[in-house]
Amino acid sequence: xxxxxxxxxxxxxxxxxxxxxxxxxxxxxxxxxxxxxxxxxxxxxxxxxxxxxxxxxxxxxxxxxxxxxxxxxxxxxxxxxxxxxxxxxxxxxxxxxxxxxxxxxxxxxxxxxxxxxxxxxxxxxxxxxxxxxxxxxxxxxxxxxxxxxxxxxxxxxxxxxxxxxxxxxxxxxxxxxxxxxxxxxxxxxxxxxxxxxxxxxxxxxxxxxxxxxxxxxxxxxxxxxxxxxxxxxxxxxxxxxxxxxxxxx
Amino acid sequence: xxxxxxxxxxxxxxxxxxxxxxxxxxxxxxxxxxxxxxxxxxxxxxxxxxxxxxxxxxxxxxxxxxxxxxxxxxxxxxxxxxxxxxxxxxxxxxxxxxxxxxxxxxxxxxxxxxxxxxxxxxxxxxxxxxxxxxxxxxxxxxxxxxxxxxxxxxxxxxxxxxxxxxxxxxxxxxxxxxxxxxxxxxxxxxxxxxxxxxxxxxxxxxxxxxxxxxxxxxxxxxxxxxxxxxxxx
Numbered sequence: 001x002x003x004x005x006x007x008x009x010x011x012x013x014x015x016x017x018x019x020x021x022x023x024x025x026x027x028x029x030x031x032x033x034x035x036x037x038x039x040x041x042x043x044x045x046x047x048x049x050x051x052x053x054x055x056x057x058x059x060x061x062x063x064x065x066x067x068x069x070x071x072x073x074x075x076x077x078x079x080x081x082x083x084x085x086x087x088x089x090x091x092x093x094x095x096x097x098x099x100x101x102x103x104x105x106x107x108x109x110x111x112x113x114x115x116x117x118x119x120x121x122x123x124x125x126x127x128x129x130x131x132x133x134x135x136x137x138x139x140x141x142x143x144x145x146x147x148x149x150x151x152x153x154x155x156x157x158x159x160x161x162x163x164x165x166x167x168x169x170x171x172x173x174x175x176x177x178x179x180x181x182x183x184x185x186x187x188x189x190x191x192x193x194x195x196x197x198x199x200x201x202x203x204x205x206x207x208x209x210x211x212x213x214x215x216x217x218x219x220x221x222x223x224x225x226x227x228x229x230x231x232x233x234x235x236x237x238x239x240x241x242x243x244x245x246x247x248x249x
Numbered sequence: 250x251x252x253x254x255x256x257x258x259x260x261x262x263x264x265x266x267x268x269x270x271x272x273x274x275x276x277x278x279x280x281x282x283x284x285x286x287x288x289x290x291x292x293x294x295x296x297x298x299x300x301x302x303x304x305x306x307x308x309x310x311x312x313x314x315x316x317x318x319x320x321x322x323x324x325x326x327x328x329x330x331x332x333x334x335x336x337x338x339x340x341x342x343x344x345x346x347x348x349x350x351x352x353x354x355x356x357x358x359x360x361x362x363x364x365x366x367x368x369x370x371x372x373x374x375x376x377x378x379x380x381x382x383x384x385x386x387x388x389x390x391x392x393x394x395x396x397x398x399x400x401x402x403x404x405x406x407x408x409x410x411x412x413x414x415x416x417x418x419x420x421x422x423x424x425x426x427x428x429x430x431x432x433x434x435x436x437x438x439x440x441x442x443x444x445x446x447x448x449x450x451x452x453x454x455x456x457x458x459x460x461x462x463x464x465x466x467x468x469x470x471x472x473x474x475x476x477x478x479x480x481x482x
Binding site: 006008017019069071072073097099102103104105151167169170171172196199200202203205206209210211212213214215216217218221222228229230232233234235236237239240242243 | 255258259261262263265266267268269270271343346347349350351352353354355356357358359360361362363364367368370434437438441442443444445446447448450451
């Protein structure tokens with residue numbers, strides 16, 4: 001396959017950035033999208049040019065490091081992470097546009113690499129439970145109904161890749177925040193800090209300059225882990241409940 | 250966590266995006282209820298001039314003698330005005346925030362599943378607000394009186410929507426269609442914002458939103474079309 005790439009190149013945080021066109025020849029359809037970028041970078045390096053910077057780590061679809069907007073869709077045409085996208089999803093002669101996640105909360109570090117530290121700070125604000133250390137409790141010490149455990153687990157599969165923010169017309173981080181609220185709010189261990197968690201995490205979310213949610217649903221549609229949109233409703237319910245209750249912790 | 254810290258955080262959360270959205274949702278639902286009542290009033294046009302004018306007159310007498318003449322109407326106007334102001338104020342704040350949240354645009358953007366209705370909320374809302382001003386000047390205060398002013402609400406309606414004033418009808422149709430789109434996404438969004446969306450319920454809420462939006466759209470379009478085609482008047 002021969003592919004034409006239009007790639008976002010940006011030297012650093014303060015550079016304005018621009019789209020640059022590259023040709024990649026003899027692409028194997030079984031290559032992953034990142035392997036195709038590796039081929040491009042080898043070529044650029046041999047030519048003495050600066051290779052295209054992009055984030056990646058496990059390349060197994062479980063770490064959340066990779067992620068670019070491909071032809072206007074976060075993670076591209078398949079509902080998976082960029083590393084699990086293969087070139088067979090494209091046709092010979094295709095022109096492919098590659099851009100970084102675009103959000104004020106995700107400043108571009110270089111080319112396609114963005115700083116997702118804002119997600120870490122949202123988690124630090126309340127995405128945890130305070131548990132005493134010591135011997136691990138017996139697994140059946142606190143019974144959890146199967147449906148609750150499943151819902152908590154489904155929400156916990158969020159890998160923090162940031163596709164929800166990239167796809168949101170408002171650049172909102174609500175699906176990411178809601179996944180953690182739903183994960184911890186569905187199990188008994190998350191209950192003591194439930195009110196404080198949602199209040200602190202929403203405040204941090206807003207402080208990071210994410211936009212507000214308008215329930216358009218693009219986030220859940222591109223989420224490689226299938227975090228459901230109703231987690232956002234869960235977050236809203238928890239926040240309104242927490243604000244209505246006068247209980248202080 | 251210290252109480253004072255949480256109290257401060259709680260105060261901040263009352264001004265959060267979720268709080269603004271909730272204010273929009275509640276005020277939006279108040280306006281939907283008003284639209285349903287307004288549509289019911291409009292449909293009285295099919296019962297003839299006397300019934301329609303009587304309905305309009307009775308609105309002023311509602312609650313008498315507990316309330317003064319026109320008292321109920323003024324309470325409603327104040328509630329509606331407050332709702333509209335809160336709704337628009339929150340929308341402006343959230344829109345500005347969303348604009349700042351993505352300072353650099355995408356060069357290529359492909360929507361995955363979003364509805365047309367969800368994309369028309371902001372500009373559609375602005376056009377609806379402008380229309381409401383025109384609508385009040387036309388049919389409430391009768392300052393704008395296409396076809397001639399009248400003390401009878403029925404005659405204002407019939408004269409306004411005559412074929413020779415087609416521009417009035419055209420603006421009306423456009424506004425009602427935009428209201429329909431606004432409600433299609435707005436009702437779903439309000440329900441989701443207020444926490445009603447749960448596992449497997451998204452489809453049901455969207456169905457309700459589509460039905461309510463469709464009923465209100467058709468209900469508001471019937472009177473002007475009936476006048477236009479000479480079925481009423």
